[in-house]
Each structure stands twice: as C-alpha cells, then as structure tokens.
Amino acid sequence: MSKVADLRKAQGLTQRQLADLVGVTESTIRNWENNRNGIEWLVRVANLCSALKCDPAALVEFKSIVDEEGDRQ
Secondary structure, eight states: OOHHHHHHHHTTOOHHHHHHHHTSOHHHHHHHHTTOSSHHHHHHHHHHHHHHTOOGGGTSOOOOSBOTTSOBO
C-alpha cells in the first residue's frame, strides 16, 4: 500500500472524500495510491522544497480545507 493510502486511511477518509477535499477526481486518488500519474510531480515538489528548505505551502497560495471552526469543508 502507498503512503498516500496509508495517510488517507489514518484520517478515516475514503478515496472519494479525499478527492473532494483536494479538488481532484477519485481516479486521481487511485492513481496516486497506485504510484501512477502524478506521484513523479509530488516527488519533484518534495525535492524542490528540500532544496529551498521550505514547506510546500510556501510555494503556492491555497485555500485551507479547514474552516474557521476547525471543521473540514
């Protein structure tokens, strides 16, 4: 099982729920969990962050998936 799947399951999320939270299709989540399509991009981002000594959040502006009350949107 992939790290994506392990982390998803640890959060108690289905693939559909994670897809909705991330804003991608369920098939994208399946591909990530099966180390297809997109994982290479994630590895590049991790390498970029390592080289720049930053967190991925520092690279992009994004909307939080948690609202002001701490609930997932």
